[in-house]
Amino acid sequence: MRPSRRRAAIAVAAVAVLAASGCAESERDSSGGGGAVKDTLVFGVAGDPKVLDPSLASDGESLRVARQIFETLVRPEEGGTKASPGLAESWTPDAAGTTWTFKLRSGVKFHDGTDFNAEAVCANFDRWYNSTGLMQSPDVTPYWQDVMGGFAKNESAELPPSLFKSCTAKDATTVDLAFTRVSSKVPSALMLPSFAIHSPAALKQYEASNITGTADDIKYPSYAMEHPTGTGPFKFKSWDKPNKSLTIERNDAYWGDKAKLKTVVFRTISDENARKQALRSGDIQGYDLVGPADVEPLKSEGFNVLTRPAFxxxxxxxxxxxxxxxxxxxxxxxxxxxxxxxxxxxxxxxxxxxxxxxxxxxxxxxxxxxxxxxxxxxxxxxxxxxxxxxxxxxxxxxxxxxxxxxxxxxxxxxxxxxxxxxxxxxxxxxxxxxxxxxxxxxxxxxxxxxxxxxxxxxxxxxxxxxxxxxxxxxxxxxxxxxxxxxxxxxxxxxxxxxxxxxxxxxxxxxxxxxxxxxxxxxxxSPPAIVFGKGLTGITPSPLTDERFVGATFS
Structure with missing residues (x-):
């Protein structure tokens, strides 16, 4: 799947086969009779997320959830790969190309009600840069190491010097990110969910960097499993694990266009045929990685099969x-x-x-x-x-x-x-x-x-x-x-x-x-993602960056 520094990066957690189960009654149209889902999307996933803190994630299911809960300074354009405004409205390099100034959105709140601002951005970069102990393991912070290299104080001779140098909050909506050299990775790599901005208050309250255990048996703190706190259009609600479901709900205080759905449920169904049958029976309203032989049959049945560009x-x-x-x-x-x-x-x-x-x-x-x-x-x-x-x-x-x-x-x-x-x-x-x-x-x-x-x-x-x-x-x-x-x-x-x-x-x-x-x-290969017959508003992404904020049932 991927290089050694991101051994889990390209990974979807393998899980035991779970037969598709029916939707909860509350997820269906209140008119009864098993009608179409109106405010809840149940999406079938191949495995449980590994962790809910995207700073520590590299598997696809963790990052799928993170993209709904968290936001980054720059984000991929809808359906494309180029950088577009996210939590930052604009960004410019200095003459040397080593310091980038980001102008931030104002009036943005984290899910815990605290303010998003330049100091919050620096708190996140300082957290990553000053990582110690197991936080320096390539299996714990894979994307930081792929993009930035090392840390403020490397604890392994194998780690290279850090590309990142410093973060300076110039005022509430202006932040400077300084790097040790010019790099093609800046600013594009900041689109990665691993560089999403978290609530500093929540990071501190739930000891987000307190990774324990060993490199072969990593123990994540409660922040990473129960309290992910971002600025996104959805916020974390609950996680029934293992191999069951994770629920996120609409963030009614979101700074942008509010989600049309009230709830999104990621239900683990590890067997591909079971996911397909759950879609056909209406127990789920979408799943990813449609088998090549299933694309045309599902289309002919009226399902909304979206094919991503091959990337x-x-x-x-x-x-x-x-x-x-x-x-x-x-x-x-x-x-x-x-x-x-x-x-x-x-x-x-x-x-x-x-x-x-x-x-x-x-x-x-x-x-x-x-x-x-x-x-x-x-x-x-x-x-x-x-x-x-x-x-x-x-x-x-x-x-x-x-x-x-x-x-x-x-x-x-x-x-x-x-x-x-x-x-x-x-x-x-x-x-x-x-x-x-x-x-x-x-x-x-x-x-x-x-x-x-x-x-x-x-x-x-x-x-x-x-x-x-x-x-x-x-x-x-x-x-x-x-x-x-x-x-x-x-x-x-x-x-x-x-x-x-x-x-x-x-x-x-x-x-x-x-x-x-x-x-x-x-x-x-152009992978396909499928949704129910009446579900629209989701754009396929070559980066698998599908956003559920616009999803709606007709």
Whole structure:
């Protein structure tokens, strides 16, 4: 799914199968008779959220809930990837490009009635920057570390210096965020729910940074499980866990357009077929990650199927650390030639999916039409393997179970196709299925006991670094290689202030990655989300940033 620094980032919590249960009577039209839901949306989710504090979250279900409760300084445009006003109305860099001034909205209140202002913004950034202990674990603050690097005082030699430098409240509605260098991540990365602004009073009252336990058994404070307090159009009401439901309710004091629905319930139904049946029976009014084979049937039945633009990558990672043969570029290139990407796209992915040539979609600036192509070629693969002395290669191929991802609708089916392709060029594959969380993520993003595995990435914002930089900008256990030249190219591109020049450097990076062949970019897939026949007002987002504030039943 994702690199080691965000091993849970790309994760939806795996949960036990729960049969769909009926809606509570209060969720239905008061006219009785099982009529249409009027003020409550019950949305079926594949798993429980992991945590309700988005600063500590990386799984899709946690972030789905967070996007309704919290807001960020800048937010993605509706249905797109570009930065637009959020809690900040405007933002401008200084001449050096290292200090950004944000003009904040006035009159905004947190759910606990306290004021949103510049001091609140700085309280949040100071909390993240001054994290200590387990708050510095990559499994606790993954997005901070992906974007900002380290902390005020790094407690691990593996942590890089912090990109963030300081926050200054100039007045109630003006805040300066200072950074140690120019970076392509600013301001776009501030759209991430992990940089949502929380009530400082609630953070203090519920000891939000008091993470206990161990790195393998993290214990979250009550703030993160029971008291998330933001400024969004919905506020937290209750969480019946595990594997049941989480409820949010309309924030009637919201600064913007009020939510049309009174209540949204996220009901855990881990089995995809059970979610589909619950939709058809009216027990839920929507669910995500519609199976490719279900898109057209659901449309024909009158359901509102929304297809997101493809803004992801499915890849087969090649770990160079464990098996010496995989450290040879000829072997990795042979594996690329062995894979029939188009056949996989045609047979296993939804309409609109594309075979990939690089580790980012062509809608992101920096995509390079001239990278080295690995068109399906069995004979070329065999030739390269023979030249590398690896004609009888035996590899362990990990693939996940109990999960559906936007870029990977059926992991076992995809694995079987890829394994057959590898067998055709003489590579013997041992399939190793593992439960998605935590077994699979732990096994594939750490250590050296994995040769090949399936993972992917859904972009967080519209910049090339968010794709290729997240994967390859430094040494990571998932890939098991050290390439100082490539790492230096990433640093140079990220610190280039001129956008046009930076795009050219991204193109050069994509070309270098294609030659180096650290893995196999397979496909880009347009995932679908479905809603009930009478539900409108939700715009599909390539970032999975669907906002329920505009949802309404006709």
């Amino acid at each position: 992801n990558i499915l890849y087969m990672a090649i770990n160079q650390k464990g098996n010496p043969a995989l450290a040879k570029p000829e072997v990795r290139q042979a594996i690329n030639y062995a894979i029939n990407r188009q056949a996989l796209v045609d047979s296993k992915l939804p309409p609109g999916a594309k075979a990939a040539t690089q580790f980012m979609p062509d809608t992101v600036e920096g995509w390079n039409a001239d990278v080295k192509k690995y068109d399906y070629n069995v004979e070329e693969a065999k030739k390269l393997l023979a030249a590398a002395g690896a004609s009888n290669l035996k590899l362990k191929f990990h693939y996940p179970t109990e999960v559906t991802r936007p870029y990977m609708p059926s992991p076992k089916d995809i694995y079987e196709l890829l394994a057959a392709d590898l067998k055709a060029v003489g590579i013997e594959v041992e399939g190793i299925p593992l439960k998605w969380s935590p077994d699979y993520l732990n096994a594939t993003t750490s250590g050296s006991n994995h040769d090949l595995h399936l993972l992917g990435w859904t972009g967080d914002y519209g910049d090339a670094y968010n794709f290729i930089g997240t994967m390859f900008d430094r040494q990571k256990d998932e890939w098991g290689f050290n390439n100082p030249t490539l790492f230096a190219q990433f640093k140079d591109a990220d610190t280039t202030a001129d956008q046009a020049a930076r795009v050219e450097k991204y193109k050069a990076l994509n070309a270098a990655i294609a030659e180096f062949a650290p893995g196999v970019p397979i496909s880009h």
